[in-house]
Amino acid sequence: MIITDKTAPVTEQHSLDVEAIRRDFPILATQVNGHALVYLDSAATSQKPRQMIDALVAYYSGQNANIHRAAHTLASRATELYETTRQKLARFIGAPSPDEVIFTRNSTESLNLVAGSWGTANVHAGDEIIVTQVEHHSNLVPWQVLAQATGASIRVAAIDAHGLVDLDAYRSLLSPRTKVVAITHMSNVLGTIAPVAEMSRLAHEAGAIVVVDGAQSAPHLPLDVLSLECDFFALSAHKMLGPTGVGALWGRRALLEAMPPFLTGGSMIGHVDWDRSTWAPIPQKFEAGTPNIADVIAFGASIDYLEALGMEAVRHHEQEITAYAIATLRERHPAITIYGTDDTSVRGGVVTFNIRNVHPHDISEILDERGIAIRAGQHCAHPLHKILGTGATARASFYLYNLNREVDALSEGLARVETVFRRVIDRPAR
Amino acid sequence: MIITDKTAPVTEQHSLDVEAIRRDFPILATQVNGHALVYLDSAATSQKPRQMIDALVAYYSGQNANIHRAAHTLASRATELYETTRQKLARFIGAPSPDEVIFTRNSTESLNLVAGSWGTANVHAGDEIIVTQVEHHSNLVPWQVLAQATGASIRVAAIDAHGLVDLDAYRSLLSPRTKVVAITHMSNVLGTIAPVAEMSRLAHEAGAIVVVDGAQSAPHLPLDVLSLECDFFALSAHKMLGPTGVGALWGRRALLEAMPPFLTGGSMIGHVDWDRSTWAPIPQKFEAGTPNIADVIAFGASIDYLEALGMEAVRHHEQEITAYAIATLRERHPAITIYGTDDTSVRGGVVTFNIRNVHPHDISEILDERGIAIRAGQHCAHPLHKILGTGATARASFYLYNLNREVDALSEGLARVETVFRRVIDRPAR
Amino acid sequence: MTDQNPLYQDIILEYYEYPRNRGRVEDADACCQGNNPSCGDDLTVSLKVDQATIGPVMWDGHACAIGEASASMMTEAVTSQSADTARAWVKTVRAMITGRGDADETLELGDIESLRVVRNRPARVKCALLAWEAFDEALTLAEAVHARPRESTDA
Amino acid sequence: MTDQNPLYQDIILEYYEYPRNRGRVEDADACCQGNNPSCGDDLTVSLKVDQATIGPVMWDGHACAIGEASASMMTEAVTSQSADTARAWVKTVRAMITGRGDADETLELGDIESLRVVRNRPARVKCALLAWEAFDEALTLAEAVHARPRESTDA
Numbered sequence A, B: 001m002i003i004t005d006k007t008a009p010v011t012e013q014h015s016l017d018v019e020a021i022r023r024d025f026p027i028l029a030t031q032v033n034g035h036a037l038v039y040l041d042s043a044a045t046s047q048k049p050r051q052m053i054d055a056l057v058a059y060y061s062g063q064n065a066n067i068h069r070a071a072h073t074l075a076s077r078a079t080e081l082y083e084t085t086r087q088k089l090a091r092f093i094g095a096p097s098p099d100e101v102i103f104t105r106n107s108t109e110s111l112n113l114v115a116g117s118w119g120t121a122n123v124h125a126g127d128e129i130i131v132t133q134v135e136h137h138s139n140l141v142p143w144q145v146l147a148q149a150t151g152a153s154i155r156v157a158a159i160d161a162h163g164l165v166d167l168d169a170y171r172s173l174l175s176p177r178t179k180v181v182a183i184t185h186m187s188n189v190l191g192t193i194a195p196v197a198e199m200s201r202l203a204h205e206a207g208a209i210v211v212v213d214g215a216q217s218a219p220h221l222p223l224d225v226l227s228l229e230c231d232f233f234a235l236s237a238h239k240m241l242g243p244t245g246v247g248a249l250w251g252r253r254a255l256l257e258a259m260p261p262f263l264t265g266g267s268m269i270g271h272v273d274w275d276r277s278t279w280a281p282i283p284q285k286f287e288a289g290t291p292n293i294a295d296v297i298a299f300g301a302s303i304d305y306l307e308a309l310g311m312e313a314v315r316h317h318e319q320e321i322t323a324y325a326i327a328t329l330r331e332r333h334p335a336i337t338i339y340g341t342d343d344t345s346v347r348g349g350v351v352t353f354n355i356r357n358v359h360p361h362d363i364s365e366i367l368d369e370r371g372i373a374i375r376a377g378q379h380c381a382h383p384l385h386k387i388l389g390t391g392a393t394a395r396a397s398f399y400l401y402n403l404n405r406e407v408d409a410l411s412e413g414l415a416r417v418e419t420v421f422r423r424v425i426d427r428p429a430r
Numbered sequence C, D: 001m002t003d004q005n006p007l008y009q010d011i012i013l014e015y016y017e018y019p020r021n022r023g024r025v026e027d028a029d030a031c032c033q034g035n036n037p038s039c040g041d042d043l044t045v046s047l048k049v050d051q052a053t054i055g056p057v058m059w060d061g062h063a064c065a066i067g068e069a070s071a072s073m074m075t076e077a078v079t080s081q082s083a084d085t086a087r088a089w090v091k092t093v094r095a096m097i098t099g100r101g102d103a104d105e106t107l108e109l110g111d112i113e114s115l116r117v118v119r120n121r122p123a124r125v126k127c128a129l130l131a132w133e134a135f136d137e138a139l140t141l142a143e144a145v146h147a148r149p150r151e152s153t154d155a
């Protein structure tokens, strides 16, 4: 293994040293289809710094053991490392205590946990669950399943023409029947950021709890769950420089303690008899079976990396590149439609677009031939696409390692798309 | 990264080249507390060959992308690699089709999936669920939760004095009320192997389905789910040279297709509307959200490793070391009690024991000072420990990389335990 | 062919620009949707079967250039054919695109040959087959509706 | 002390071999279980409180040598003490073992000093504290049972 220094390039005065950062991401030096990789798909999953990869190698090569159940040295060291990530993550998101942080597989499982455990215990026939129009399937379908099982119903809070939650419409949906408000903090399609704190205050006045899908915000925004005033917050490690297979759920202690377990089995029990069992205290109560030990530990290195850069600086960088991308694409590609607001103070580094009469798959295919990776499709947000009035969209998404020159590469790739599809583009919109 | 050959040391005539194998496991060359590590805790989690670690590094350094949803090259290559592991695992366990293999976090989640999805849809008040006395909490507590939610009840099939399932007792429990028989294939405490095929035939005659907890058998026995005649089979990658954070569930296609989803969200849907959704075909229906892509892919390297050695050879090696361990410990340590049968044709490489009047924690502590890692406690099997009449046990467990000289080290360590605790050992049993 | 994109050959772009048989067959005997939920592709194939002869067949909806071109080509291939020949077409295109199953060597592929390029692009195979699979299903449905006993087309 | 194991000092082994106050207090005012589910340790502390004085206190069950020795030491330390002093003992031992919280420097640790070795062994901290925590809980319970108003012991 190469000997490497452990820390991320330190950030000066809010501006990232992106060239130095890029050297930490081995995949960014690779070629795809004979071209240098231009990775504009971080909203799907981020790339990984060598610090995280090295942590995995170090773990499996010298520290691997099962945790929580043994007295031997490897096992207690592994337990300590695992719990250290819980502390780091708690600090990173502003959770008052590491006990309130539960490790899951991904945001999807975190949201299922809330719907399945808190929801099943607290939602009844006639209750209402409010979601917003930008929800990812993972913060929608679990609530549908809960609603169907309990006889509750789903209410949908509309967005305005800029893709921002319409607060008046939201307010008018709230009522004593509202039990849950499920909000995507940052849309993975429009990049728009929801006014979570304000929505939470209103929801709490109505007596509802607030569940925030932070899959897109945790990687990109400075975070503090207490100032968001929410009750639950879900995130995925793989979107924030971490490994696949790790997610987390933060929840308020009193709620978590009152909730029944979600999955059951080893490690989450108190006493076990043949026909009944008692549960361990939180967070163990919600972590059944052998957890994803190695990846949780390696996720600690990703959090260290983000903290060393500073989330304010990450956010600042992404606002700049997003503004540059919106301006560049608009100027050079008259047939483009860009969705969502242009105001980067309320949007993150996700630029979703269409080119008149060209299917997003064809756009991504042609870009891919030049090593440019974007997404095409519905981005796990079918209902939102109906509202946008399009079957599918193309999405370029940015992260701390992206550069304006990659936006230029995207633009050149789109010029090639326009050449191939010139004749259909020039026709009226279908 | 070091350039390494990819394959495991090829096995000749059923006998493993253990010295060569050990060179593939970097952790086995490390020291713990100033002594060469003697790792006898593989039943908790196995150590990892560099082939698996290299696969992880290769993935994150050059292949990382989210799967199933994109047209770009990295994403389709990652999808292919991910699905290749599904094919390998299907072949490894004898599943008729890769579609019948679902990736989960661990055995515990696999068993929760069956209890939560099949169970909730099919088990009703008055029904009975049979478990055996050796069940790990992960194949017991989910059934308790199901029983409590549905009004079904748990029946417990007894083991005999050798720790083997008493088939007559089992037969007498079966009735038309039996809906599920949940069997641990190989006990993680006694090492005993259940006659799954025979138990399955009897269960099917009674109209019940059979759920096998293969957490301990998949790593150690040649497997064929069809000849086991079971309906579901759960396993954990981390116990079979694979990474943490990956488990699998095999189930019969017709059952899986008829089951409702377990977790919901991205990737497992067909169509999504605001208030209802349809589901993708299996296996996607059961894999909500971004799966543990990297670890599933790396698990493929572990399966390759096991297949190159041959599971017959692995089994043979473990029978030999187990027989040697039982004989050595009995001969040199008169105050020892070893649980379970001595017949290695029906037991795996797990040797659980006690030394008179010495608490297992004290045993493991003294062994740990010499770099010997064993487990002490109840091994997630509280009810079984009540039957064994002991509060806790010490457990040494073997795998394909263990040598007889490590059994000797264990024995020398126990001699040290006896020296420290001589006076209490010489007193009558408490 | 100098600057021609390997996937977006002129023939495919031409079909994409000028779709054939796009729309809905009125009073269709059967109507089936083919979709690719993750990418939002959504095609509907509608058809009539008159005695032993298929037609008209139309497709509607949205897909990528490959998917829409393939849909147009499908309608041209199967219209006025017998059910057996239409099924041979489906099997042949499936075999050409996926490399699995047998092709009917007697069929003249013509323009359809251009779809062969998706073979090494798993993400596009689904697009190219979408309309063919929907047609296959619609045909089966239409036959069931007519409740005519049909001869097996499997070897 | 030459061949003495760092954890298993003679003093701990002596207490393990000859437990003090093992068993159950008859007609106890309170009885609390301390357990460590994953390792199967299970201790029950029972006690009486007579006026302001604690005693008898006994422990029963099974734990490792550290856990059992610690339980015996606990009974010796708290018997015949006032509730306040007993609580100061619990806090002091907790502080010594975990490094968190304040110790009462005026208490003479004596044999209990030997428990300090678990401090860097997280897996054993729980064992060493088991009986003390169970005692703490039992004392609170007993006081509640007597329904006597007690002075706060927190600084």
Ligand SMILES: Cc1ncc(COP(=O)(O)O)c(C=O)c1O
Pocket: A266, A288, A289, A290, A291, B043, B044, B106, B107, B108, B109, B136, B138, B139, B184, B186, B187, B188, B213, B215, B216, B236, B380
């Ligand atoms: C027999 C048995 N079943 C189930 C499990 C649970 O496995 P996991 O913790 O990987 O879910 C284990 C291992 O801990 C086991 O030994």
Ligand SMILES: Cc1ncc(COP(=O)(O)O)c(C=O)c1O
Pocket: A043, A044, A106, A107, A108, A109, A136, A138, A139, A184, A186, A187, A188, A213, A215, A216, A236, A380, B266, B288, B289, B290, B291
């Ligand atoms: C807004 C949003 N919510 C939820 C998810 C689901 O995350 P995961 O697939 O990691 O569970 C994603 C990412 O796919 C997302 O962008």
